[in-house]
Amino acid sequence: MNPSRVHALIVGIERYDAGPGWNLPGPARDAIAFHRLLREAGVPEEQLRLHLDPLPSPVPEVAHRSADHATLRRVLVRELPREQGDVLWVWWGGHGVLDRAGHLRLLCSDASTADKLGIDLDTALDRYAGDAVPAFGEQLWIVDACATFEEDLAFREQLPPDALPVGRRNHAHRQTLLQAAGRGRAAANDPERGTGLFSEILLGLLADRAAVLPAPPDPEGLFPAVRARIATLREAGRTLQYPEIRLRSPERTEIVAPTGPGTGGRPASPLQRAVDALLAYPLMLDLSERQAVVASLDTRVAGTLARHNKARTDVVGILNGIARRRPQALWELFDAVVSLDDAPDRKGELEAALTEFAASTRRPDERK
Numbered sequence: 389m390n391p392s393r394v395h396a397l398i399v400g401i402e403r404y405d406a407g408p409g410w411n412l413p414g415p416a417r418d419a420i421a422f423h424r425l426l427r428e429a430g431v432p433e434e435q436l437r438l439h440l441d442p443l444p445s446p447v448p449e450v451a452h453r454s455a456d457h458a459t460l461r462r463v464l465v466r467e468l469p470r471e472q473g474d475v476l477w478v479w480w481g482g483h484g485v486l487d488r489a490g491h492l493r494l495l496c497s498d499a500s501t502a503d504k505l506g507i508d509l510d511t512a513l514d515r516y517a518g519d520a521v522p523a524f525g526e527q528l529w530i531v532d533a534c535a536t537f538e539e540d541l542a543f544r545e546q547l548p549p550d551a552l553p554v555g556r557r558n559h560a561h562r563q564t565l566l567q568a569a570g571r572g573r574a575a576a577n578d579p580e581r582g583t584g585l586f587s588e589i590l591l592g593l594l595a596d597r598a599a600v601l602p603a604p605p606d607p608e609g610l611f612p613a614v615r616a617r618i619a620t621l622r623e624a625g626r627t628l629q630y631p632e633i634r635l636r637s638p639e640r641t642e643i644v645a646p647t648g649p650g651t652g653g654r655p656a657s658p659l660q661r662a663v664d665a666l667l668a669y670p671l672m673l674d675l676s677e678r679q680a681v682v683a684s685l686d687t688r689v690a691g692t693l694a695r696h697n698k699a700r701t702d703v704v705g706i707l708n709g710i711a712r713r714r715p716q717a718l719w720e721l722f723d724a725v726v727s728l729d730d731a732p733d734r735k736g737e738l739e740a741a742l743t744e745f746a747a748s749t750r751r752p753d754e755r756k
Contacts, residue, residue: 409478456505457507464512472523476523485506531566534574535570535571536573567708593614608633672699
């Protein structure tokens, strides 16, 4: 990926005109960390639009522009669509609310209790998926904001309409949204450490993949790792959020909904759970490292597995191939993975997921 063909809009808002009650320590620091990742990957400074409204301390000093509504709307409607490039990253951290029409409003720094100015994320995505934005065929939007229902916040006045203009729809863009919290959920922030929990996870995963930046990583390979780590935080009582991924491309349009108690989603199948547990390991997202894992299996199994360059497709083939030919080799797979990365949270989930998957593949007369 040529870094000169990459652009980014990076937003981190910690302070709002509504006053101290809206202060949110963390988004500016997270935005600066993301900005640093792309700069280290070679993206020119002038192609990284950094918009912050930080709290006074301890955010590092860095040149940035305002994060008020007029400025951000101008960037999205006028400035970015004129640029030439192949890849667009959008990183946004701050307050959000799901309006009564089901659109996520990302509040800007000049939002007040009387005038809740914000960007309509859904119409922004629509704008960037059509001919209003000719460039940026590959887009990854990362949003760490609440999606709390507007009516649950007891606003005195409803959010004002503020849709972005949308052009003619086409099939020229591949667009992915990674969202910290699904419909009606809050996104957790750690004010003591000054970071959003979702942002911290994404920054760590992207740092693990620094060698492939500034190209966006495979979102379907990245998302299971995000979901697994958020699940660990839920179990520890640190958050109630369920992250969500939306995929829009010429081949498909899909919202991959969260699953689990109270989400309304269908529980993950044993295969899906095992795939997600394996893809929670950064090493399983790298083709050469997956090959090293497969090479450690019994040669009677390893040599018969159907392989694929795409991480998720490859892992599905590996699991199904092992289950058909020699189910005991699932534990050789387990040993190979944890010998390279023995993180306790991932190890426990992988063991449970493989146990469930192995049980699901037994013939009825073999099950207890």
